[in-house]
Amino acid sequence: MSEAKLREEVCVIGASIFGRGLTAGSSGNISVKTEDGWLMTPTGSSLGRLDPARLSKLGADGRLVSGDAPTKESFLHRVMYEERPETGAVVHLHSTHSVAVSCLAEIDPMDVLPPITAYYVMRVGRLPLVPYFRPGDLALAEAVRGFASKHHAVLLANHGPVVAGTDLDAAVNAIEELEETAKLHLLLRGAKIRYLSPAQVEELRA
Ligand SMILES: [Zn+2]
Numbered sequence: 001m002s003e004a005k006l007r008e009e010v011c012v013i014g015a016s017i018f019g020r021g022l023t024a025g026s027s028g029n030i031s032v033k034t035e036d037g038w039l040m041t042p043t044g045s046s047l048g049r050l051d052p053a054r055l056s057k058l059g060a061d062g063r064l065v066s067g068d069a070p071t072k073e074s075f076l077h078r079v080m081y082e083e084r085p086e087t088g089a090v091v092h093l094h095s096t097h098s099v100a101v102s103c104l105a106e107i108d109p110m111d112v113l114p115p116i117t118a119y120y121v122m123r124v125g126r127l128p129l130v131p132y133f134r135p136g137d138l139a140l141a142e143a144v145r146g147f148a149s150k151h152h153a154v155l156l157a158n159h160g161p162v163v164a165g166t167d168l169d170a171a172v173n174a175i176e177e178l179e180e181t182a183k184l185h186l187l188l189r190g191a192k193i194r195y196l197s198p199a200q201v202e203e204l205r206a
Helices: 003-019 074-083 096-102 118-123 139-148 168-187 198-205
Strands: 029-034 037-040 056-059 064-066 089-092 153-156 160-165
Touching (some): 003 037, 003 168, 029 074, 037 074, 074 139, 096 168, 118 198
Antiparallel strands (some): 029 037, 037 056, 089 160, 153 160
8 A cells, every 4th residue: 555545544544533532632643554664643643633744754763754753652553563573553542441441450461351242352362451651651662562472452551452453454443342342341340241151262263
């Protein structure tokens, strides 16, 4: 896909994410791999009002080539690309239900959400919880790195999800599935639930 088309796609998907309330204010960021580096959403920008011409263009060395300065959370994206060479896009959101789940005291840090639906198991799989770090702390990048080779989706504690995909559609579909599953999980809290059985989960993973 041409760089112009990728720029357009990032802005269209950003507006769609913002319009549906999946991230608010200037939170959330998107990156896509290009032939010679990456495109990334700029720091302080709202996903609802992105300008294709002002997206941050980073070279293969990670330095800004053109456009506005990249998101301050760019290190979350870099780690995913470094640890998962097949990655074509990364999306990070402060999506309400996922953030809510990331604040629950009693969750399994190795696999935060239960197997509620088949699509969650197929698109997200096991979701580890990355411990909390203050905004901008680069130790967060190293903590994410520890999971990234085995997981394309991670949940940052008291913060939100980061999801990598082979392309932008795959990353967005997976992070939306994660958010919907977090919503279902909260809706079902306190109810007697019939989760997918271990055998059903294994069948999907195979
Ligand atoms: Zn964030």
